[in-house]
Amino acid sequence: MADFTAKIKEQVVAACQVGKDEASEALSRALGSSMTLEVGEAGAYSAAVAQEEAGLAILLKVDLEAAVILIPESSGLLPDWYAAPDPTGESKLATLAQELGMLLLPEEFMPLDFKAGKIENIRAGLKKAGCGDASACVSLPLSGENGSGEALLVWPAPQGDAIFKSSAAPQQPTDTPKNDPKLNVEEKPKPAAATPPPPQRTGAADYHQLPNYAKSLLKIAVEVNVTLATKKMRISEITELGIGSIIQFDKSCEESIDLEVGEHRIAQGEAVKIGDKFGMRVTNVLLPEERFISIKGNRRVR
Incomplete structure (x- = not known):
């Protein structure tokens, strides 16, 4: 298999052209409004093409590398719940990430893992993910009922997981006077709240929630x-049979x-x-x- 590097720009653009219609449907289902995805030009990535604003980041892990799809918040296409999704919203974003990974990347670079969530600064997030001079990007213009904007597909991202790490500085503990015994009481850490398990799906599986290869099988x-x-x-x-012959069956x-x-x-x-x-x-x-x-x-x- 070829290396997942910036040299495969033509292959990525070709895959995006083939999958753009199904990708538009996937975005519309997950984000709750009708939208259309187009495929723009491919080129070398530079920080100047990335917006300095919040947005949705979709991480697609390909072996040791990763690709990132970014949709800016200013496009007006992201629902309010995407910043703090409930279990249903998390499931929608995870399904969207999986579908876009299958549709917008070449078949030989099918993602092995997916993740999606809000980041506070697209440009800073790509820098943390390791995107630089060795990366490439494809412009993905988006338009819909609630607005329009330009999404980006950037690869490779060597430290892809770091894109979701918060850039907020850790809080420094306040100094406690040593001569006051009341203030020197050591507090025991409170146990973390248990994370609720994801909801179990019941009933027949939704066609739109199936992975792309399963949808292809169903079209045969x-x-x-x-x-x-x-x-x-x-x-x-x-x-001896001829026109007008009657064949009697034993079946009622x-x-x-x-x-x-x-x-x-x-x-x-x-x-x-x-x-x-x-x-x-x-x-x-x-x-x-x-x-x-x-x-x-x-x-x-x-």
């Missing part, structure tokens, strides 16, 4: 057959019919008429056939 077209009845006949009987009209995919029965149902068309109403979904294989152990020889 397969032949579906409905079998009314079957019968074995001798070849001599088949050769009231019995269920089978739905098959790839010669495997997946459901049963009943025949229905929809206008002048024939249809099938599914009444029972069949589970995959279970196969048990006996494991023979070695016999002991006495």
Whole structure:
């Protein structure tokens, strides 16, 4: 695999062009407003192209390196909750990061990990992430119902995780007079509050929450057959068939019919008429056939 360096600008731009429509849909779902993503020019990264303002940072870890997507707050496209998301908001941002990583980076550089959250200063955050003269960037113009702006895709970011580290200076403890015993009482640290577990998903999985490779599998077209009845006949009987011949089946009209995919029965149902068309109403979904294989152990020889 090629190195994840600034030299792959053409590959990144090509991937963005292919995935921009699905990326627009992913952004619209996660951020709650319709928006469109376009692909601008690629070039060398410099601090001058990064905004000095707060925004959403999406970290995409690729092996030992990382890429960062940044959406400025001034675009008006970020919802109020993105700064302090609840568990539902965190899930939306995590899903968005995963989808954009699959859609905007070349296939050979699929991210292994994802993270998204607010940073107070985009330019300072990229500096902490190690983005400099050896990095490249692609402009991603965004427009939507609530505003417009320019997002950035920057890579490689050698210290990508550092982009979320706070730049606030730690508070210095106040001096306590040594001659006052009341003020020299050592306070025990309070136990940290337990972090609530993430909510468990119930019910069928949402199509939009599936990873990109799973969505691709679901788009594969397969032949579906409905079998009314079957019968074995001798070849001599088949050769005697002609126009107007009637074949009698042992199956009753009231019995269920089978739905098959790839010669495997997946459901049963009943025949229905929809206008002048024939249809099938599914009444029972069949589970995959279970196969048990006996494991023979070695016999002991006495």
